[in-house]
Amino acid sequence: MRIRVQALFFSLLFISNLHAQPTQRVTVSGYVRETGSLEALIGVNVYLPGTTTGTTTNTYGFYSLTLPAQDTLRLAYSFVGYETHERAIAFRKNQTVNVLLSPGQALTEVDVKAGRLTEKVSESAQMSTIDVPVSQIKKIPAFLGEKDVLKVLQLMPGVQKGSEGQTGIYVRGGGPDQNLIILDDAVVYNANHLFGFFSVFNGDAIKSVELIKGGFPARYGGRLSSVIDLNMKDGNREKLHGEGGIGLIASRLMLEGPLTKNKKASFLVSGRRTYLDVVAAPLVRQQSGGTLTAGYYFYDLNAKANYDFSPTNKLYLSGYFGRDRFYANDNSLNANTGLSWGNATGTLRWNHLFNQKLFSNLSLIFSDYKFQISSVEKGTQDEQTYSLYYDSGIRDVSLKYDMDYYPTPRHSVRMGIQGTYHRFTPSAVVLQNALINQSVNNVDNINVLESGLYAEDTWRPSSRWRVNGGLRLSYFQQKDAGYFRPEPRLSAAFTLKPDLSVKASYAMMNQYVHLLSNTGIGLPTDLWVPTTDRVKPQQSQQVAAGIAKDFSTGSAFVRGLTLTVEGYYKTMSNIINYKEGASFLLINDPTAANSVRWEDNVTAGRGWSYGAEFLLQKKAGRFSGWAGYTLSWTQWQFAELNSGQPYYPRYDRRHDISLVGIYELNKKITLSAVWVYGTGNALTVPVSRFETYRPSNTLVYGSTPAIIQQFFQNARTNDDYGMQKNSFRAEAYHRFDFGIQFHKKKKHHERTWEFSAYNLYNRRNPFFYRLESVAATATEPARTALFRYSVFPIVPAVSYTIKF
Incomplete structure (x- = not known):
């Protein structure tokens, strides 16, 4: 080896x-x-x-x-x-x-x-890659005025959004666990605030965002579908600078500046907190007559410091910490409930320049994700006290070493090695009740080791060819189960004529950690688990081909435009899902929970996805934005689901369109608008309803009317979901967002007022469906009908930002 x-x-x-x-x-x-x-x-x-x-x-x-x-x-x-x-x-x-x-x-x-604004997309060997300037992200109208990196990425072709208003990302047929989200080299396992309606990334602290959907460079590994690589700002080395903002649900503040007078060091600190708990708590207390106290809040903190010891040695220390918490205290029942989850990351990096051609970086990385539930109901002397505690999470410690080597303009070589020590806590339940005495289910921590070794070269064999080839060797060890997988990668571009090229790529990816979800909408109750002797690593193979065009001549509107058209085909094996009716919670029979392994509740299968993507993008200029279109098909197949037949997963979407425009009317006014359209989700909904009975008396010939009436009063309504999974297609999703920003610069600061509207024309997009009984009227008999429920009508927002 x-x-x-x-x-x-x-x-x-x-x-x-x-x-x-x-x-x-x-x-x-x-x-x-x-x-x-x-x-x-x-x-x-x-x-x-x-x-x-x-x-x-x-x-x-x-x-x-x-x-x-x-x-x-x-x-x-x-x-x-x-x-x-x-x-x-x-x-x-x-x-x-x-x-x-x-x-x-x-x-x-x-x-x-x-000159060129940036490297031409037609000249790059890399394909299926999208980057959005953070300055552009801050101008796009946002839900409740909160600028969100992940929601902007949802507007890109090949990226499907989750449920209404949520930040879930589904890339080229993959699930949310198949996205490698990294912040300064640290993995972020749950990127959601407010049950998925906002991401944890505060735009004030972010310097760059890059999305890779295919043709993955060998330096990335561990996920099947995408890489979302985010880098934090280093901090201003010249002077103290700040930015703050107040919105409808949250406020934020960022400070950055030099740590030394010689400009060798700087810092950045950025914080954000919602005040939903402050606003909602009095309303809840008033509605309940003072017996109920409930609230929810989230906060996050980004910090970074760096120091240049010499021209050849630089040190960076960065971290993120965020938490969501929901609580409810019912004084009348003497009960309280709590729900919390959050991430903590830390990265220590040392840059060393061996010579003018060889650059290296050594990183020590920490990542920790925790999810907790608590419920306590205190009884009186004649009643029993009930308590439930649930805890799960994943903790990583990684060591990573990368080298960049630039021998000639024709070659750019990268190589490196990384080892990650994972500690999983799949579930830990403590249920206490005098009727069953006490049941404790502490599932042992699962410790595993994941490592990767890679080398890649961006090669220019001629003026027409650009090639990025590489190999990643990944290894995973869990007790007696070990997996060694080679992952070849290749991307190539051939220039047909100036500003126009054809591209193709192939990538094999392996994934050793899995996300179990029984909600389908990315709630924090989703459970991270590792590959074991019974659960094999997920694997994908993806091929893609397309064209790339840069527009460098023509009118001012045309110059700066880039056009990419791609087609792809991807296969996925050993993807896992819950069996029908299974759950991660082990509280139905807590006394027997110790004998149940989470592997018993899952089934393995395969999937495939293919389609075409179109993106016309302009990153800079008085008018900027993009137009994107996706045509795609995705299917999954599990032996123990849907009678073993293939089916469309929830977020299969045949057509997806996004139009984004930003117009600098003048130095004081910026207009922005977004329109999106998407085929409805594939859902499993009830197809009929029937009743079963639990009689307290036996019906016999000659039973009295009173006994017969009592028999039918014990009816229980049941929904029939049919035999096919996700056979119902929801109505199409579309909405229009609009925003306007008013800027005013003064001598020492700049302020911006923003007014926006989410779903401006008040489209009632479906959130979920359910069967309900409809009473008889004078013209129609009683019937059962399928009702559509929506979440967000038009949502106006206002925010104020100041830079100083």
Whole structure:
């Protein structure tokens, strides 16, 4: 095994140096940062004007280019939302060139023709990747005025949204557990606030967001369907800066600034809290006559600090902590109930620059997710005290080492290794009642080890070809069960003509952790469990092909547009689901719960998804936004569900359309609008209703009318769901959101008022369906009908933001 890995690394390094043979080559490297804050910029395009030779900055703003020596070298630096910068340098020896980019739109015709806003989508080997500037996210109208990264990603092709208003993400037929969500290298297992209506990511603290749906680079692993990679801001090194906001349900505050006078260190702290509990508690108390106290709140905190020990050594420390809590105390029953869940992450990273071509990063990562339920009913002397405690969670400790190697402009090599120690607590129930004495079910913690080793190379064999090839070796160990899986990856782009290319990709992914859900809407009661000797790893294989087009000429509206059209086919094996009627809760028979394993409640199956996606996007300019369309089919098949026949999962959606527009009317007013349409969800709903009876008397011939009437009064109504799973298709979903922002800049601060409306034309979109009895009228007899229930009508919102 070790010999194979070493051979792989040395082969990649050998191939990388095949083109590095000229006698005199010179390397220029450095960091690209933002003017005014010294914030490192990710993905800046560094290139030779008029050519396709160039590179991009990595996660820490570092770049490196090795070229033939010459008297003068002219480099251009461009990035979305920043002015293009060009610099001429004497190029006879290795040197370091650090560059500052100034925020500002390159809107004039001269600026746009002179440079590129970012790396052209047609020139990148990577496909099925979408990034949205955070500045653009903050301008899009949002539910209750809360800007949400995940809800913006729901508007992208290939991404299906969950239920009305929720942040659930279903990518190319995959479930919510098949998304790898990472914040500064740390995995976030539950990204939801307010039972899924908001995500845990505060836009004030986020620097970049990238969504990868296919053609995954080898550096990512552990999930089947997508990677959502988020990076926090480093903090302003120049001066103290702040931003705060007040909305209908929450307020937030962010502070950042230098830690030292020499600009070598900075910090960032960002917090947010809802005040639903403060508003709702008096109303609940009033409605209950003072006997009931109930409330809900969430909060989150982001913090980051960094220090440059030298030009070659930098240290970053970042963390996130968030919690949701619901509580209810009933004084009349002497009972209280609590529900809470939350995440905690921490990342310590050390950057080391060995030389101008070799960059490394060592990360120590911590992630912890917990979910808890408590219910206590205190009895009197003649009554029994009842208490229930439920606890589940997952805790990770990871060590990760990555290296970036830039031998020539034709090669960009990445390699690394990561080990993660998982500790799962599938469930822990304590049920106390004098009638059964005391039952304690403490399921033993499950400790497992997951590791990965990867190498990848972005190769430019010619001016027309771009290739990203790599291999990831993953290993998982749980007691006596061990799984070793190779994961090949390949993406390629061929340029047909300037600004137009065709692309194709293949990726194999393995997933060793699973999410069990008996709600289907991503509530925190969903349970994370590991691969075991009885539950095999999930695996997917995905192929994709398409075209990519950049529009760099034409009118001001057309310039800056990018067009991607992709088709994909994905298979998934060993996906798991609950058996019919099964649940993660072990309280129906707590005295026997110790003999029940969660593996007994699940069944394994397979799935497949295929479709086509269209995206026309503009990231910068006076008018920006995108138009997306998805045509897709998804099916699952389990031997113990739906009589073993394939069925459409809940979030299979045939057609999905999203239109997003942002228009800078002037420096003081910004208009934004969103329209979405989607085929209805596939649901299992009752198809009929029948009655059963539990007689207290036996009906015999000659029974009195009173006995007959009593027999039929003991009827119990039952719903019949039919034989087919998810055979009912809900009504189509669509809505229109609108927002307007009013900006005003003063000498020391800038303030923004935003007024928005969610579901402006008051569409009653379906949330769930149920059968109900309809009483007889003068013209119609009594009947049973299927009723549709909606959640959100038009929802207006107002918020106030101040920057200082």
